[in-house]
Amino acid sequence: MTGPRQWWTDRVVPRLVDRSLDDRLAGPWREQVCGHACGVVLELGFGSGRTLPFYPDSVTRVLAVDPSDLAWEMAADRLTASRMPVERVSQDAASLPLAPESVDTVVSTWSLCTIPDLDGALAEVRRVLRPGGSFRFVEHALAASPRMARVQRAIQPVWGRVAGGCHVDRDILGLVRGAGFEVDTAHEGYLDAVTSPASWFVMGSATPGSS
Template sequence: AGVVLEVGFATGKNLPFYPTSVREVLAVEPADLAWDLATRRIEAFAPPVTRIGLDGASLSLPDDSVDVVVSTWTMCTIPDLEQAIAEFRRVLRSGGTVRFVEHVAAAHPRARRIQSRLQPVWGKVAGGCHLDRDIVAMLAAGGFDVRLLSPADEGRFELVPFIAGVATPVR
């Protein structure tokens, strides 16, 4: 896995799941409290973990510098997700991937309408979270080929469906 960029590092809960092939983790985390809470996990993790910024839409990294971008439950809250996706693409090395687990806009029409109605309040009480983002479409529009590892709601009535997937830049 080489160099991993984790956007939305939070308290470092993903660290135990990284393979031994990870050489370094570059963390983007806007919340100082979450970063402070991650200290124990970071100290227990063998490769270095470095906090490199607060916003996935503005990465202070050179082009082609990371092997994997990881985002778990984060793309919903990035204010300028289109720019963040462009940054993911810019910093990924050839053959690199974005690996993600995210909640997404519901496919069921009624659930989607409810999401849209809830969004103005939800965004304020849930730290800027967007219930109704179509993450797959946004990644595709940003030049990624997306392969889902677990589907969303498949048309069932779910207010907060989620997906897991791998996105590869189309070169």
């Protein structure tokens, strides 16, 4: 039998995420992250498919990774309307049934904060990216302000339970660099004038380093 916490994670959180990251807020960020994608795209945290309209004609296929069956169901209309084929290939970003160097672009929009085994997922991203491919992302992350970072760490135990495992205290840029990527940061700062624990955004692209 599913307990209340699992019910909340499975049936409520996907709807809350879909609503809180609607196109009014997230559309301009998705446009920047997805707009330069090309070829075969692996998307971590596909959710309800809100990224699909932002992919350019240069994208030929989208391989979706998402743990939520409900979110995949919510994506039905967007999947039908998509001009490119979309296939859900895994529920676990740390275990991808893909050959090495088999994708051209990896995209993540507000998903690295929630993936349980982020180190494993980043290792998989590096494994499946073709030479010259790019990893494009936007996430909320640990703030540069020590005061806000203390707040983020303090609220994380409660935040994580309510937000389905989301972390507001992850140093996303540091973790991506630590996984062997060279990062080109396009944005690092608060969302406009909002200074809340979840409003410190980082956006950029990364390529595998030489090591």
